[in-house]
Amino acid sequence: MADATVERAVVVHQDLPASHTAPGAYEAPLFGAYSKKVGMWLFLASDSLTFGALLFAFSYNRIYTTPWPTPFHAASIANASIMTACLLSSSLTMVLGVFASQRRDRAWTRYWLLATMVFGTAFLVLHGMEWSKLIGEGLTIPGFPKPATAAAGELAEVSKNVPQFPATFFGLTAMHMLHVTIGVIYLGVVAFRKLFLPILGAIWLAGYLLIPSDNVFHYGIHALLLGLIVAAIILFLKPKDYDAHDVEVSGLYWHFVDLVWMFIFPLVYLMSTKIN
């Protein structure tokens, strides 16, 4: 009986391409979407809980700490507003990139993904400058490299008396910055494939050599090296031509980092302003 079933299955599969003969190949998708998209959505759902926990922890500290530091002057808020505009604009260019990929317009897909990466990189650079400014003013946590100005800076007392502020601020924003960095690398891999590897390597090397050793990003830039290694493993072990599905899935990830910032910006920056 069992043999007959197997025989029938073999006969049915004889007319199909080899890639379609795997058991369950024609099972209806649970969510009416292709598996890569469902997988990315499930990852984003779990990742939103990571950021949710960090935002709740930040808010918890915010509520019970009196007085809460307000280190963000008008210049910081203006800087963070520009960063927000960069991310929102990057989401629009990402959508346009997805449309171009659906039209199979390879050139415009690349252009729009490149524009998205440029906005993402601008966000990272502005964020890095903001971090460096705050650290230079004394907002530090133990183990951070710090410039000589930090000890006598305006925010040195904050680090000493309210250490939960720099700990939660840097923890939350570093996690987001890491996600944006991964997003830029992800888009670079999808848009340029192996061509992106030497570019990423050059940016990592230039960053390491040019950023002073008392700046935290002298060490943080190694995230790019890690990304380079992971991207190289993926590109060499499973080389492929990324299609419209891949562009759309990478877009989901990119919009997610934009989405998270929509909560970090008001909760962390706007609720800790010192305008006057």
Added chain:
Amino acid sequence: MHDVATHDDAKGQYFWVWGALLVLTAIEVVLGYKQVFSAVRMLEVLLLLSVIKSALIIGYFMHMKFETALMRWMITLSVVACFVIMYFFFFPDAGRITTLGVK
């Protein structure tokens, strides 16, 4: 089945969404500058605006609006349920510490 979002004909709506997101961000910044509300009311208003912004991003940019109802509800409800649990986990205790007078 909705494999790849095919809404090229309605591209203009994404520019409107982008514009709305920028306007909502500008409102948030003005509220932050002016500080017209008390801290708690400010938090409520900013969170409301952030939820509206995130709904626009998820619904349009991430195309959730065009997915199947099952996917929309499964993802949204499961994540929101976890956030509700986190809320009851964290905030009563933060408030309790405040009333105990811990500085």
